[in-house]
Amino acid sequence: MTAINIDYNGLIPNNVELEKDARVQKALESWHPGYIAWWKEMGPDGFQDALVYLRTAVSVDNQGWAKFDYVRMPDYRWGILLANQEENRTIPFGEHFGKPAWQEVPGEYRAMLRRLIVIQGDTEPASVEQQRYLGKTAPSLYDLRNVFQVNVEEGRHLWAMVYLLQKYFGRDGREEAEELLRRRSGSQDAPRMLGAFNEATPDWLSFFMFTFFTDRDGKMQLESLAQSGFDPLSRTCRFMLTEEAHHMFVGETGVRRVIQRTCEAMKAAGIEDANDIAAVRALGVIDLPTLQKKLHLHYSLSLDLFGSEVSTNAANAFNSGIKGRFRETNIEDDHRLTSSTYPVLKFVDGAIKLVDEPALTALNMRLRDDYIADCARGIERWNQIFAQTGVQYRLELPHVAFHRHIGEFRDVHATPTGILIDAATFQREKDKWLPSPQDGEFIASLMKPEREPGKFANWISPPARGIDNKPGDFEYVKIAA
Numbered sequence: 289m290t291a292i293n294i295d296y297n298g299l300i301p302n303n304v305e306l307e308k309d310a311r312v313q314k315a316l317e318s319w320h321p322g323y324i325a326w327w328k329e330m331g332p333d334g335f336q337d338a339l340v341y342l343r344t345a346v347s348v349d350n351q352g353w354a355k356f357d358y359v360r361m362p363d364y365r366w367g368i369l370l371a372n373q374e375e376n377r378t379i380p381f382g383e384h385f386g387k388p389a390w391q392e393v394p395g396e397y398r399a400m401l402r403r404l405i406v407i408q409g410d411t412e413p414a415s416v417e418q419q420r421y422l423g424k425t426a427p428s429l430y431d432l433r434n435v436f437q438v439n440v441e442e443g444r445h446l447w448a449m450v451y452l453l454q455k456y457f458g459r460d461g462r463e464e465a466e467e468l469l470r471r472r473s474g475s476q477d478a479p480r481m482l483g484a485f486n487e488a489t490p491d492w493l494s495f496f497m498f499t500f501f502t503d504r505d506g507k508m509q510l511e512s513l514a515q516s517g518f519d520p521l522s523r524t525c526r527f528m529l530t531e532e533a534h535h536m537f538v539g540e541t542g543v544r545r546v547i548q549r550t551c552e553a554m555k556a557a558g559i560e561d562a563n564d565i566a567a568v569r570a571l572g573v574i575d576l577p578t579l580q581k582k583l584h585l586h587y588s589l590s591l592d593l594f595g596s597e598v599s600t601n602a603a604n605a606f607n608s609g610i611k612g613r614f615r616e617t618n619i620e621d622d623h624r625l626t627s628s629t630y631p632v633l634k635f636v637d638g639a640i641k642l643v644d645e646p647a648l649t650a651l652n653m654r655l656r657d658d659y660i661a662d663c664a665r666g667i668e669r670w671n672q673i674f675a676q677t678g679v680q681y682r683l684e685l686p687h688v689a690f691h692r693h694i695g696e697f698r699d700v701h702a703t704p705t706g707i708l709i710d711a712a713t714f715q716r717e718k719d720k721w722l723p724s725p726q727d728g729e730f731i732a733s734l735m736k737p738e739r740e741p742g743k744f745a746n747w748i749s750p751p752a753r754g755i756d757n758k759p760g761d762f763e764y765v766k767i768a769a
């Protein structure tokens with residue numbers, strides 16, 4: 289392992305010896321003002337002068353990699369941090385399997401690499417834009433701090449991708465870096481590249497579902513890029529995954545705390561029937577069927593991010609050693625996949641069937657399967673709360689054919705259990721399965737800010753423990769007067 293300490297002296301903290309690379313340093317320094325302007329325009333609305341108890345990476349070692357302190361968000365030290373270089377690393381899959389990992393961009397794969405980096409990079413500022421108004425309705429200072437932590441780290445992930453573009457892709461890399469600051473989530477003229485990143489995040493339940501489901505897609509994408517034969521991309525993604533874990537923690541524990549609070553309120557009020565929505569809502573907590581609908585929505589939008597089940601782009605990215613599988617190096621096979629198959633769920637002759645496809649073209653499906661398994665484990669952890677509190681309810685992942693806009697099922701309609709139905713039936717029934725305008729209004733009615741240290745809005749439980757082991761009444765955000 290070659291470890292380089294993080295240099296915090298210059299404008300851009302880094303562990304890539306930026307000071308020895310005048311061209312890239314200059315490119316990044318000239319990109320910096322545009323980034324700060326973007327942050328002020330599109331980052332958290334209204335809290336730019338608040339002191340936020342944030343973690344900042346100070347090392348890329350697994351132990352003690354971050355420090356916590358009060359920081360004004362525009363002063364956050366967004367840095368360029370790559371995981372340490374593994375000596376003699378080889379390409380772990382594809383037709384170049386076993387050859388030394390590339391330290392420079394292989395010319396023949398330049399366009400493909402650039403595209404993957406740009407797509408990943410585009411998601412990072414998009415989520416900051418989607419979450420920009422949440423601060424106004426945060427259910428506690430603890431939660432307020434968490435959304436800001438996620439936001440500054442997504443900003444850092446943008447830096448991570450921009451560094452790769454500027455260092456390895458010359459002029460078109462610089463142009464792409466500018467475009468990443470120009471597109472806007474939800475914009476008509478210049479939307480973000482992927483569908484789920486143009487959806488609104490209107491309330492805190494959406495935010496928690498987004499960080500559980502959509503950041504988890506991010507994790508899967510980063511895991512497969514962390515396998516890349518292009519070593520700088522691999523090292524970049526490996527460190528991003530360290531930060532990403534917190535985002536999913538925010539999502540999983542956020543939903544958990546909502547469930548906990550609802551179950552406790554139901555028990556206290558003696559409500560047995562979770563489907564008695566009016567009675568549960570009267571308690572000022574989120575009823576479980578509405579939570580299930582939000583889950584349906586965010587899960588189905590996130591499944592779309594995996595692309596078409598059968599894809600020659602995915603095959604090419606693997607074959608060329610650019611994008612591997614989830615935990616590639618732990619899989620026991622030939623890592624080339626030229627003669628194996630993988631079962632793909634397809635829409636054939638009016639029915640949903642599993643069909644064997646060449647494993648190479650089925651890689652999106654495979655990654656999606658790994659993702660679904662990961663989601664399912666999280667759902668089971670949520671379901672334990674019902675058992676613990678004695679409430680009769682279960683959350684379920686919907687069928688993959690439900691509410692899809694990309695891939696095999698984009699042109700069909702299905703119920704959450706995977707029964708195919710026609711468009712008219714779907715229209716008629718969809719408010720039972722997806723959040724309706726009335727559900728949205730009800731949740732919005734609960735979104736009142738709670739800013740007293742140690743206090744939480746009525747619809748959510750306090751966390752089991754504080755960030756950085758802080759006590760329950762710790763002032764995570766000092767809001768400027």
Ligand SMILES: [Fe+2]
Nearest residue numbers: 412442445506
């Ligand atoms: Fe990210």
Ligand SMILES: [Fe+2]
Nearest residue numbers: 503506532535
């Ligand atoms: Fe994230």
